[in-house]
Amino acid sequence: MASPRSPPQLMADLVSEILLRLPPEDPACLIRASLVCKTWLRLIYDGAFLRRYRAFHRAPPLLAFLACSYGNSEPRFIPFTSPTPFKPPAFVCSSRSRVMDCRRGRALLFDMWADSEGALSVWDPITGDRQVLPKPDCFYISGAALLCASAAAGCDHLDCRGGPFLVVCLGLSRGATDAHVYSSDTRSWSWGAQASVQLGADSFGEMNSPVVIGDEVYFALDLTPRILKYSLGKDDLSLIGPPDQDGGSEFVLMRTEDGSLGLAAVRDSNLYLWSRKVNPEGVAGWVICRVINLQTLFSIHNSKTTSVIGFTEGVEVIFVRTYVGMFAVELKSGKVKKVAELDYYFSVLPIMSFYTPDCGRCNHRHRLADL
Structure with a gap:
């Protein structure tokens, strides 16, 4: 046969x-x-x-996030999808470190007790690669942002993970806040930067990720609710006031779908989303673009302990801390997912990247048995 x-x-x-x-x-x-x-x-x-796979899907997925809380000395790594083969390599932030920014699949870490080398480092949580930066010439680093070095040239950010990067750093010296820019190509800080502004005690940046729009970087300031904008092209620092929030609720900066500066905050169990627009007279101001009643999404036992602590650009996910835990709210679909139990989280920094088989190869053999 x-x-x-x-x-x-x-x-x-x-x-x-x-x-x-x-x-x-x-x-x-x-x-x-x-x-x-x-x-x-x-x-x-x-x-x-x-390359085709990344271009086809465009926006990288939210794989995990680093959550910072007052109850833990170091950031907590929390996967967003389950099951997941994504597991960070051995190197994790030390108890002295804080996460300043997460962008394009890499995290910017700051060790406030490090010497001249090691105060700032760029860490890839998928591959484990870590690049240590020299410390800028300032008394204290109050905020920093991680940027793609090719953003000004119109990079689509599909293949730039692991490529050249810039770090914009807010340095506190002699009562003033200065801007410093580091280039991974030259491995040095641009000491010629002249941007400086007097801010006083509120010159410390929040731990939530800054927002990058074109060549402009926006930092939320602590203590008094203001926003510091740094323009790379103009080497200029300027201040922006937030919208009137009846008492200055905690807020998180975000980039809106149309590329404008946005802001999210909780007030009276409602999630308010603002966008900064320019009117016909050329004056910029804040406009409420959406209000979401959080009580319809999940139970809020105490509205005073409810606040926005993070935003994920591209997938439009807001992280909200409540009395019963942390929730992720998808703005487009309205879906809600509980991602962590009760803890006093104050910041969430998302890890977004395409986790393809060429990334973290050593992890795959150990993780496939769990899937």
Whole structure:
């Protein structure tokens, strides 16, 4: 009897189109597919396919986040999807460190007790790569932002993770706040920066991620609710007042879908979303663009302990701290997910990246058995 014919293999282009549509928010799918056969493994590891995969999905998924609370001396790593193959390598922030920013899959860490080397470092939680920066010439670092070095040239940020970067640092010296810019290409700070502003005691930046819009970086200041804007192109610092919030509730800066500066805050169990717009007379001001009643999404036992502590650009997710835990609110769909139990969290910094099989290879063998 003749042996049955084996089914014809799928054409390589068809396989590629199928694999291209596997959801990036569930990275285990692509990792499992790479184990089907050598042909699929070669395809998924191919650089051209990975570039197509990122371009097809555009916005990188929210894989995890670093949550800071007053009850823990170091940030807590919390996966956003479950199950997940994403597990950070051995290096984690020390108890003396704070997370200043997370952007393009990398975190900017600050060790306030470090010597001239090691005060600032850029850490990739997927690959474990860590680059130590020299300390800028200032008494204290009150805020910092991590930027893609090619942003001004119109980078689409699909392939820039691991590439050149800039760090904008707010340094406190002699009663003034100065702006310093570090380039990973030259491995040095631009000492020629002349931007400086007198802020007084409220010159300390919040721990939530700054907002980057074009070549402008926005920092939320502590103690008194104001916003500090630094323009890379003009090397200029300026102050912006927040909207009237009846007492100055805690707020988080965000970038709106149309590319404007936005702000989110909770007041009387409602989530208010503002956007900064320019009127026909050329005057910029705050406009309420949305109000969400949080009581309809989850129970709020004490509105005074409810506040916004983080925002994820691209996927439009707001993190809200409540009396019963931390919740993630998807602004587009209205979906709500409890992501952490009760703790006094004051900041959430998202880790967004495409976790493809070429990333963190050593982790895959250890994590696939758990999926």
